[in-house]
Each structure stands twice: as structure tokens, then as C-alpha cells.
Amino acid sequence: MAAQLPRSFTERMKELLGPEYEDFAETYNEAPHTGIRVNTLKISATVLPGLLPFPVEPIPWCGTGFYTEEGARPGKHPYYHAGLYYIQEPSAMSPVELLGVTPGDHVLDLCAAPGGKSTQIAAKLQGKGLLVSNDLNAERTKALAKNLELAGVRNAIVLNESPERIAAAFRHGFDRILIDAPCSGEGMFRKDEDMVRQWNEQSPRKYADMQREILAAAALALKPGGTIVYSTCTFSPEENEGGIFEFLSAHREFEVVPVGGTGSFSPGFDPVPGAARLWPHKVKGEGHFIAVLKHGGTAEGANAVASASAADGESAASRRGRALASAPPRSGGGRGRDTGGSGPARRDKTPAGRGAAGRSSSGHGDARRSGAAAGGDGLAAYGAFLRDQLAREPEGFPVWFGEHLYLSPLPGEALNGLKTVRPGWYMGQNRSGRFVPGHPLATALTPEECLRSLQLDGDGPEAVSYLKGETLSVPAERLNVAPGASPKGYVLVCVDGYSLGWGKWQDGMLKNEYPAGWRWT
């Protein structure tokens, strides 16, 4: 690497590593390792490697992770645009592997942007339960939302909040919390030389102060018996074992689950040897620290919605939110005939359900208009869309932001007062009585859930043409049309069976609905 490592950093590393330091220093003359992680929401980790045009090797600590070789360019393949994998630094795949997520859990990813670990959590949830992905930096939540959408995640809420406000709203609400903390980034010096330039001697202290506050808030948001995984990509003990020791001293109900010293994970330094470290001179990956913190209480307790209700006081809305929490998510509009009747969409169509909507930004329109929810007009349009375009009705609590409809894993009321970037899975927009489906709806759907689909060949030129936004000439015989449906209408465009986006078919032409901001360049 070209950048000079700061002297005070190398001095400290010599002291920490002793005789191992030479091996550690040598890694700065080697190229960083690269990897992809299979998105098991879409495809299995045993199938994808055989479909890829470049070789991959398994990553020992992540069953869905694979090393890629230099020159592989995994971002330049239609499968990447179908969300079949996420490009991720190999060590960065380890924290979620240690979080122990199972389908149905309520999971909070507190420092989530740009979403590498959130998409990994979503894959482990398999569409069941709840993922709240949060980041304090509003700009960075845009990439977070986009990556969740690319991965076809249906049950995620994206927030732009402080950890303290999340803890107040969802007190003891989550089974598992990931803190992938902001840090001085020493473990990434080899991969990203900007990290070297941004570092100074005060960096570890500055970040340790931030990390302390984030950890304290996470403890309040965790259910009794739940698990927090704290991770950084830095070497400084002050931001790692030091911060964890301080946290444990103030939170006696937590203990460290010993993962350090097992498998690929080296032990942490005293006084927290049970924490795990990934060293670049010992594994094929960059520097990482992980501590698994288990709360000693029993796992009984409120889930995220019930806790939100308790924190707000027992208002009618919160009682309803709590009651709904145990019910299965309901659909947004009802298929066909039930277009704006007395179904759940009407009851829940409060615009994100809340007076705080002015602070919300869906990114799919102007959330400040949310005082004017879509009327029966919007519901009728959505109902007609379901009837004419989809074979199955998507599930979730309907939340309207103005004319934009989302299906949320929580009732809209649960998000009252929180800066909400995405309240759930984006369905689309009512435009004067016509429902225009959103791109995230397409990326999460399978061909079986649509009345029309088109298969493009991953090796052929058409998939890239589609991703570039071009119109395709498609005879009706090439469409897969459900029995009794007309070929005219929205078509789920797929590459080898995996959805890419929408097209609109009429008279042999497929109008391209792939969004401009997502196009292949």
C-alpha cells in the first residue's frame, strides 16, 4: 500500500503483538481479500457458486460467504443486479454469523449503513420476524435502503435515528441487536487508504466515547435473555476489550459468550479473552473485533411493538399496535373485489400513522404530504393492480405515505415519532387512480407470484440491455402468462428465474420500467 502507516499506530501494534508483529506488518504488502455473500432470500449457497462465471472459494466463518479472485468483477454480472449476492469484505461477514438470528426474531441493526450486515440478517430471517435497520447518518440511509431493496427484503424498516431514541421507543423490544460500531477503522487500513489519512492519535478515544453511548442504548432496547453482538473493524483495545469491559462492569446482567479462540477466531486481549479477533496475518480477511454479549434474564417479554406501546403510554393507538403485534401481517388492499372496503388497509391507512410524518422521508415521494393519505381512490387502484398483475397478494401492515403504499412488518403506529426512511416493503404509488408498482416490489417477488414473467438468459445480451434501460422486442409466446390472464400488462423481468424489475408488455414490445438510478453503466 502507498500510504504510510502512522508511527503511533505501528508502535502500539508492536507492543500488542510482540513477536507476531513482523507477520502482521508483512500483510500491508499483500492485496486485501475480496468476497461475495450469497443472498439466501433468493438462491441457496450450494447452487449459486455453480452458476457463476468466476471461481469462488468458501470463507471458513460464513457458510454463505465466498472469496473471489482478483479481476472477477462480481458487480458486473446480471446476477448481482438480481440481488443474488452482496459484495462484502470477508471478515465483515463474521459478526452476523455470531448473532444467532433465527426466522421470526425481532432484530435491530443499530449502525447499519450501507447495509452489508443488514442484508445478511435479512437472509437469516427468511422473511419472518422483523428487522429494524438504523443509521444516524441520513445520507447513508439511502444506500442502506437501496441495498435492502436490491436484496429483495420484505420485512425491514429503515430508520434514521439516534440509538437513545430507538431505545426509548422500543424498550426491551429486540431479541438480537447488532452494533457494528463507528470506529477508527485501523483494521481497514490495507483495504481503504482513506482510513489511514483520517486516523489520528485521538481517534480511538473519540470513537470509544461514541461506542459507550451506543452500547448503553442497545442494552435498553434488548429483551431479557437477548443477545448483542458488538463489532468493530479496528485494532485499538480502547475501542474493543476496553469498551466491553467497561460495559460489563456497568451492566452486570450481561456476560461474554466465549467465541474467541474457536475456529478462525483468535482470542481477545485480557480482560476479555472470550471476545474474538480476526487478524490479517492469521486469516484471509481484514482486522475485526467481535464480542457476543448475552443478557442473563429469561427470554420472556414484550416484542418490539408491545414495548413501543408501553413506552408511549397506553394510548388507543398503542393498544391497537400491541393487539396487532401478535396477529399475522395483513395485506394492503385485498385482491380484486376488496378494493377499499372495510379491510385492514382502510383501518391502517393513516399516513405512516402519525403526526410526526413531517420528519419522515420515504424517498418515494414527499412524506410531508402524508397528512393526506390516499383515499378510497388509492385503495381501489391497489386492489385493481393486485387483481390484474399479481398471482398472490403480498403480506404486511399497510402504511401510506401520501400516495405511496408500503407493507410494513409492524403497524404504522409503532413508528410514531421516529424518523422513518422506509416503513417497510415499498409497493408503489397511486397516480390518479392508477397504481404504479415500485421497483422494490419487483425485486422481492418470484415469477410464481406474478401473472406475467419473462425469462432472460444470464449469458445473453438481453439481460444487460434490460439493465441498461432499453426497450425489448418480445413476442407474446415468450411471456409466461398465468392461465386466463392477458399478456398485456406488468411483467416481472427475470434473469434465469430471479427477478430484476418490471417491464410493461403490449403488442410485442416490453417497455422498460427499470429505474434510471439503478441502471447498468
Ligand SMILES: C[S@@+](CC[C@H](N)C(=O)[O-])C[C@H]1O[C@@H](n2cnc3c(N)ncnc32)[C@H](O)[C@@H]1O
Ligand atoms: C462500520 S459502519 C456500519 C457498516 C454496516 N454495518 C455494514 O455492514 O454495511 C458504522 C455506521 O455507524 C453509523 N453511526 C455513527 N454514529 C452512529 C450512532 N451514534 N448511531 C447509529 N449509527 C451511527 C455511521 O453513519 C456508519 O454508517
